[in-house]
Amino acid sequence: MITAYRTHLLVALDLTAVMLSLGIALKLQYADPWNGMPTGIGLVYMLLTGLTGLICMMRLKLHRRIWQYAGISEAFAIIAAAVWTGIIPYIIVCLAYGIVLPKMILLHHMIGIVFMMAGPRLLWRAFCDKYSSRRQAGGYRTLIIGAGSCGTMIAKELLQNTMSRHVPVGFIDDDPYKRHLTVCGLFVFGGRDVIAHTVEAEKIDEIIIAMPSASKAQISAIINICKPTKAKLKIVPDLQEVIQGRNASGQVRDVSVEDLLGRDPIRTDLDGIANYVEGKTVLVTGAGGSIGSELCRQITLFNPDHLLLLGHGENSIYLIEMELRGLYPHLQLSTIIADVQDRKRLEDVFEQFQPQVVFHAAAHKHVPLMERNPSEAIKNNVFGTKNVAECADRYGAERFVLISTDKAVNPTSIMGTTKRIAEMFIQSLDKHSQTKFVAVRFGNVLGSRGSVIPRFKEQIAKGGPVTVTHPDMVRYFMTIPEAVQLVIQAGAFAKGGEVFILDMGKPVKIYDLAVDLIRLSGYEPHLDIDIQFSGIREGEKLYEELLTNEEGMSSTKHNRIFIGKPMQINRTELEFEIRKLEQVIGQPPAEIREILKHLVPTYRNVS
Known part of the structure; x- marks a missing residue:
């Protein structure tokens, strides 16, 4: 009407x-x-x-x-x-x-x-x-970085959206031709060099970075300029959404730690990956975990004939199964509830499905927990890996890719030492097998379950304090999709026996990470949210390494993947030591550590 x-x-x-x-x-x-x-x-x-x-x-x-x-x-x-x-x-x-x-x-x-x-x-x-504008008086004063097509879309929507509480104040743009002009009736204050002054002078509450076509490094540089201000940071990350004409302001999200890393997208050798994954039966162990589930998501893009999701926890396997079935209804998918420590169950799985490519991501990974439960770390990380690897060898898998960690290098923890033994075992097995056994070693991944980022976010949501173990502790970080993409790529380079090392970029101070997260959440460190130092936990060290002294490093065709020289490992001696390790399971930690020291001479117990 x-x-x-x-x-x-x-x-x-x-x-x-x-x-x-x-x-x-x-x-x-x-x-x-x-x-x-x-x-x-x-x-x-x-x-x-x-x-x-x-x-x-x-x-x-x-x-x-x-x-x-x-x-x-x-x-x-x-x-x-x-x-x-x-x-x-x-x-x-x-x-x-x-x-x-x-x-x-x-x-x-x-x-x-x-x-x-x-x-x-x-x-x-x-x-x-x-x-x-009268309605919005008293709303969040907003500065838009980027006076291009995306920035103007954001400004128009904020000006015209009657439900919005954001009041666009002006633009920041590095283009000298736009400076001191108006766009959509809003003043362009200048380039990135005036951000801090503009935020203070204009009493800005929120900054929106509207530069979806900029590189990750450029975005990271802008964020680092904005961090010292007290304005809350948001970003428009997806150029495709803007190009397709979707609601630009609806694409705005909070700036995340991933944006701070400033790592550009990975160049992928699609043909090389397709050659060893496409049309194959692929098994992923630990498929319900952070790395395992992302492996499943990305492997599906290369058209495997049959994807096997193996995991111990039924809920996590159910969730990734439902996700994949919703996204790829025509994918042949099988879910397997099994424990990698159960050799008989694994043999049944390999005999039934005959997987040609195996990604072994099942592992216990929490350092302090494994210090207190060393037998469980050994059973899962050493004997679980041994079971899966020997089944891959026995049933003729073409490739076996072990997900390893930088904590396996000169380890100071039970977890790191067990992962190093896993690396050594598959290298020894590779010399006598038709299967290509390789390991891929990388550092911490952002956002994985139980990692530092979710813990910090939880503490910030509760009002603090945020707990950091040591002011000088540093770690290598990468995103889960980034790590998994490089893992799959490394599998294409496998000749057998290599330990691939992923380029993790520059190490990041955990304290700086905590400060960034607090500021990105709109708070001031030590003022709104306190930071407390809890002390180094058992098994941890201040910094991680990516290579042992013996391994050296050589490059691959990919600029983010390197190869550690294969170790000369006597399989007979290794099997003898592993049998001794099996005998001390359940014994006091001191006895277990003594055997681990024989197996991995670089292991140093700092507990």
Whole structure:
């Protein structure tokens, strides 16, 4: 009902504008229009003008447009309506009556239509914008970084969205041609060098980084400039969403620690990966974990013939199964609830499915927990790996990729030592097997279950304090998708026996990570949220290494993947030591550590 009333009102106003503009055009041409033009011709001219105007308005759908959001296309629609409404009646009258009307009548008529139709619409939009700015008074003062297409979309939506509590104040843009000009009525204060000053001078509450086409390194640099300010940071990360014309402000999210890493997307050798995954039966152990589940997501992109999800926890396996079945309904998928410590169960799985590629991600990974439960670490990380690897060898798998850790290098923890033994075992097995056994070693992944980032976020949500073990502790970090993509890529380079090391970038101080997370959450460290030092936990060290002294390093075809030189490992001696390790399971930790020291001479117990 309201829409019909609005349409009828607009039609009436536009017809009035058309007829009135013709009357004014005639008045400007003739002192007395009715004496200057025969009455019959004048009435026909008026009638044709009204009819033509109505048809043009309907054809151009002028009454179905929301003029509060009008842009260039709406302006062109009004101009087109004015031109056709002026020209068609003018030509018909001239041809029908064999006369030549003054051309100034046509010009004045068209100009009058444009002004009389556009005028009320502009006034309505100005009223809406003014009302919107009054409504938003007292909202979050927002600075937009990037005055390009994405930034202007954000600004327009914030200005016009009646539900938004954000008040756009202006732009920051490094383009010198935009500085000190206005975009969408908002001032461009300058480049990134004036961010801190602008935030303070304009009392900015929130900064939106609207640069979805910028590189990760550029975004990281901008974030680092914004961090010292007290403004909360948000970002528009997805260029595709903006290109497809979706709601730009709806794509805005909080800046995350991943954005701070500044690591550009990985270059992937799609052909190399497809050659060893496509059309194959692929087994992922630990498929419900952070790394295992991401492995499953990314492997599906390379069209395996059959994907096997093996895990011990039924809930986590169920969740990844439901996710994959929803995204890839035609994927042949099998879920297997099994413990890698159960050799008989594993043999049944390998005999039934005959996997050709195995990604072994099942492991106990929490350093302090494994210090207190060393036997469980050995059973899962050493003997679990041994079981899966020997089954892969026995049943003719083509490749076996072990997910390892930088904590396996010169280990100071039970967890790291057991992972190093796992590496050594598959290297020894590779020398006598048709299967290509390799390990991929990397550091901490952001956001994995039980890792430091979720813990910090939980502590911040509770109001603090945030606990950091030591002010000088550093770790290597990468995102889960990044790590997994490189793991799959490394598998394509496998010749057998290698330990691949992923480029983790620069190490990050855990304390700095805590400070960044607090600031990104809109708080001030040590003022709003306190940071406390709890001391180094058992098995931990201040910094991690990626290579042993004996391994050295050589490059691969990928600039983010390196190879540690394969170790010369005597399999007979290793098997003998592993049997001794099996005998001390369940014994006091001191006895277990003594055997571990024989197996991994670089192991140093710091508990």
